Amino acid sequence: MFNKALTFNFVTRILTQFALVLVLLACQEDDGENLTACFTTNTSSAKVGEEIQFTNCSVGADNYQYNFANGSPSTSTEENPKCSFRSGGEYTVTLTVTSENGAGATDVQKIIVEDPKYKILDRSWFGTEALNFEKIDGKYFYTLQYSTGSLFLEINSLNSKFENDQKTILPVDNHTNVTYMSRLENGNYKVYAVNTRSNNTIEYLLDSELKLLEDSERAGVWLGKLSYNGNNLFYGAIRKEGVFVPTIQIRSLNDVVLEEKEYEIFPDGIFGSMIESNNKIYSIGMKQIEESNDITLVPVFLQLDDDLDIKLKEDLLENVEEVSSQWSQYALPTRYKIRPLDNGAFMLNARNVGGIIDGSGKSFTEIADTSWSNFIEVPGGFVLLSSTDIYFHDNSGAQLKSFYAPNQNIVGFLSLDNNLVYLGVDLDCRLTEEDCDETMYRAFLAAVSQNLVSVGIND
Numbered sequence: 001m002f003n004k005a006l007t008f009n010f011v012t013r014i015l016t017q018f019a020l021v022l023v024l025l026a027c028q029e030d031d032g033e034n035l036t037a038c039f040t041t042n043t044s045s046a047k048v049g050e051e052i053q054f055t056n057c058s059v060g061a062d063n064y065q066y067n068f069a070n071g072s073p074s075t076s077t078e079e080n081p082k083c084s085f086r087s088g089g090e091y092t093v094t095l096t097v098t099s100e101n102g103a104g105a106t107d108v109q110k111i112i113v114e115d116p117k118y119k120i121l122d123r124s125w126f127g128t129e130a131l132n133f134e135k136i137d138g139k140y141f142y143t144l145q146y147s148t149g150s151l152f153l154e155i156n157s158l159n160s161k162f163e164n165d166q167k168t169i170l171p172v173d174n175h176t177n178v179t180y181m182s183r184l185e186n187g188n189y190k191v192y193a194v195n196t197r198s199n200n201t202i203e204y205l206l207d208s209e210l211k212l213l214e215d216s217e218r219a220g221v222w223l224g225k226l227s228y229n230g231n232n233l234f235y236g237a238i239r240k241e242g243v244f245v246p247t248i249q250i251r252s253l254n255d256v257v258l259e260e261k262e263y264e265i266f267p268d269g270i271f272g273s274m275i276e277s278n279n280k281i282y283s284i285g286m287k288q289i290e291e292s293n294d295i296t297l298v299p300v301f302l303q304l305d306d307d308l309d310i311k312l313k314e315d316l317l318e319n320v321e322e323v324s325s326q327w328s329q330y331a332l333p334t335r336y337k338i339r340p341l342d343n344g345a346f347m348l349n350a351r352n353v354g355g356i357i358d359g360s361g362k363s364f365t366e367i368a369d370t371s372w373s374n375f376i377e378v379p380g381g382f383v384l385l386s387s388t389d390i391y392f393h394d395n396s397g398a399q400l401k402s403f404y405a406p407n408q409n410i411v412g413f414l415s416l417d418n419n420l421v422y423l424g425v426d427l428d429c430r431l432t433e434e435d436c437d438e439t440m441y442r443a444f445l446a447a448v449s450q451n452l453v454s455v456g457i458n459d
Contacts, residue, residue, distance in 0.1 A: 035060040037097045037105035045112040051084050061097035088115025116456035121443040128441040131179040133412035133423035143179045168210040185253040199239045226274045237270035244270050272336025284348050286333045299350035301361040314361030339375040342395040356397050403452035419447045
């Protein structure tokens with residue numbers, strides 16, 4: 001007679017023994033090949049001081065070793081630790097796991113930590129240089145130049161919250177230290193990049209979505225533009241027969257050249273900056289004098305009438321600068337600026353010479369240790385920008401306050417509500433300490449209040 005119970009017990013014993021054999025074989029064959037290191041976080045982008053939860057998802061691990069670059073704590077052996085970071089930047093987090101038999105595995109991830117006082121704009125390129133920062137049609141545009149074997153410009157657009165909006169990349173086969181943009185009447189954009197090798201200007205035509213339509217090279221070093229009588233005045237110089245001829249081009253709002261005026265009154269010279277004040281145009285320019293093989297650059301103060309004829313020219317001969325190479329890219333007056341004061345005088349900067357000049361151009365009072373790159377209007381006065389300092393002056397020219405930004409190259413800033421937002425390049429990786437060396441510059445945005453106190457970028 002067939003015994004069902006006996007048969008069931010026999011089959012059960014066989015299956016159990018077979019399962020034990022499989023387990024033993026699996027244990028004997030597990031030499032760490034199935035060990036996997038893995039962790040997740042509760043956020044991919046944290047704020048400075050914000051606690052981040054790290055959760056283990058490793059397979060076959062018995063021991064855990066986390067390393068948090070610049071973190072607090074800097075290491076942990078917990079399976080699911082927490083960590084915060086004391087400064088903004090992009091940091092490497094490494095998890096190394098081991099099993100009981102000594103096998104090991106590693107998982108490496110990047111954590112972005114935002115400092116509310118700084119907004120890092122780029123993290124990955126070497127030789128980064130910021131070239132401009134301007135507001136056009138409610139958007140903020142900034143230009144970065146990279147030199148990683150080949151030069152190119154990156155034009156970026158930020159929205160009102162300084163979030164990335166659009167970006168376009170323009171290949172550049174030259175050295176550029178001046179760029180600026182215009183919105184044309186037809187809705188397109190124009191980017192102007194001064195070529196300091198050919199002494200011409202590369203012009204990039206972009207559509208309304210920042211897509212490149214065409215590029216061309218226009219004769220002349222056009223260092224800036226000024227709105228004038230419904231048109232734009234582009235000022236600078238055109239190089240002819242080895243010398244610069246100071247030149248102004250009158251262009252329509254669609255960038256069509258309507259008229260060109262050349263000036264022989266200061267030969268081998270160039271317009272460096274131009275403003276309109278009390279229906280008159282003033283400019284700070286530069287001319288070159290060569291004597292006994294020595295090159296001397298002389299700042300020139302100019303006034304133009306309604307017909308754009310020069311009515312006043314004064315050489316600031318007591319404030320000169322010698323250069324070793326003729327019209328090198330460092331000699332071009334890219335940092336020449338001028339701003340009117342209440343009493344009819346002007347605050348001006350001519351490369352490394354800055355001070356106050358009266359309306360006649362004959363009385364000049366130098367201010368020591370100046371190298372300003374821009375003037376920004378604020379309530380009650382204006383702000384001067386240098387590479388590492390911001391100065392607040394009243395409308396008489398008197399300095400009231402200053403702000404120091406160590407090891408930062410500040411290239412431009414805009415007045416926004418009650419704050420000043422500035423664009424800079426971090427020269428010593430102070431903002432991003434991880435994996436940093438002297439050739440890696442990271443562009444950033446930061447802000448100060450009208451009282452020149454550091455504030456959060458989105459405050």
